[in-house]
Amino acid sequence: KAGVTQTPRYLIKTRGQQVTLSCSPISGHRSVSWYQQTPGQGLQFLFEYFSETQRNKGNFPGRFSGRQFSNSRSEMNVSTLELGDSALYLCASSSPEYTRQGGTIGYGYTFGSGTRLTVV
Amino acid sequence: GESVGLHLPTLSVQEGDNSIINCAYSNSASDYFIWYKQESGKGPQFIIDIRSNMDKRQGQRVTVLLNKTVKHLSLQIAATQPGDSAVYFCAENGAGSYQLTFGKGTKLSVIP
Numbered sequence: 001k002a003g004v005t006q007t008p009r010y011l012i013k014t015r016g017q018q019v020t021l022s023c024s025p026i027s028g029h030r031s032v033s034w035y036q037q038t039p040g041q042g043l044q045f046l047f048e049y050f051s052e053t054q055r056n057k058g059n060f061p062g063r064f065s066g067r068q069f070s071n072s073r074s075e076m077n078v079s080t081l082e083l084g085d086s087a088l089y090l091c092a093s094s095s096p097e098y099t100r101q102g103g104t105i106g107y108g109y110t111f112g113s114g115t116r117l118t119v120v
Numbered sequence: 121g122e123s124v125g126l127h128l129p130t131l132s133v134q135e136g137d138n139s140i141i142n143c144a145y146s147n148s149a150s151d152y153f154i155w156y157k158q159e160s161g162k163g164p165q166f167i168i169d170i171r172s173n174m175d176k177r178q179g180q181r182v183t184v185l186l187n188k189t190v191k192h193l194s195l196q197i198a199a200t201q202p203g204d205s206a207v208y209f210c211a212e213n214g215a216g217s218y219q220l221t222f223g224k225g226t227k228l229s230v231i232p
Contacts, residue, residue, distance in 0.1 A: 004163075033219060043164075043209065043222035056218040090163050092220075109154065109211075109220060111163035 002027065004093050004112035012118045018079040021115045025072050025093030032074040033109070034066060037088040046089075049074055081119045088114045132229045139197040141226045143210035146191060152213035154220065155184060155195045157206045164209060167195070197228075205230045 005024040013019050025032050033048035033056075045058040049068035066076040072093075078085055092109040133139045145153075151172040156164035168179045170186050170193075177184050183196040193210050207227050211220040 006163075031218070035220075035222075042224045043211075043220075045219040045221070048218040050218070058219065108166060108169065110166055111156075113161075113163045 004091055004110055006089075006091050006112035006115050008115060009113065010116045010118075012120060013081050015081055015083060015119055017081050018077060019081060019117060020075055020077045021089055021091075021117075023074045023076075023091030023093075023112060025074070025091075026110060029093035029095060029110075030072050031094045032068055032072060033092050033094075034074070034076050035090045035092065035111075036060075037090055037114070038086075043090070046076065078117075083119050086117060086119045088116050090114045129224070130227045130229070132231060133200050134231050135200060135202060137200055139195075139200045139204070139228060141195045141197075141208050141210075141228065143193040143195075143223050144191060145193060145210075145212050145223075147212060147214050147221070148188075148191065149215045150212040151215045153184070153186060153193050154211045154213070155182075155193075156209045156211060157204075158209065158225070159206045167208075200228075200230050202230045202232055204228060 004026055007022045011019060023032055031050045034046040035043050036046055037043045046060055046064055047057045047066050048055050052068045063079045066074060068074045090111050092111045094109045154169040155167040157167050158164045168182050168184050170177045170184045175186055181198045185194045197204055205228055207225045209225045210223045213220055
């Protein structure tokens, strides 16, 4: 089946602008999480959504936001872009059979190829 | 704070040799671990995972070992091939958490 699809692959934006990135998870996966990858900070968690609800958020400013739609597709938005927001933004989906209930654990986070955002 | 870290930033191995990539974690509540491979320009690719109630898990040419006593995770790659050249990350999923915490990565270079 199709993997995690992220669009667009590349973006160049100017400081102060805003940007919206899209992620389509693997069919049937209801959990979608977002990560920022930079050479200096590595992979850092942004937020996670399940059934249109944000369940967890990382330590990023409020300029970073996201949402999930009823078909599990997710978008993240960054407003008032700064040079430091230049990064690879990755989306991951995980299997609904292993949701975090009753001691069971999340399983098989599958990543997309990412969106490379450059802020100039 | 809690973190996952890697001992070695770079590793060079001869083609055909075995590779061992190590990872230390500090969150004793971590209950699920994943190894990822990331090639240039691509997203992390899932290699193998392990749960905290296990010590060892094997896949195709890969083995993950978990030592909870010293909070150490390792990835063993048998008969390393040039196609294994990439950056490898360990990731931890803590109990009650919906996020992965990643190590900084180890770059594996395979010498033909």
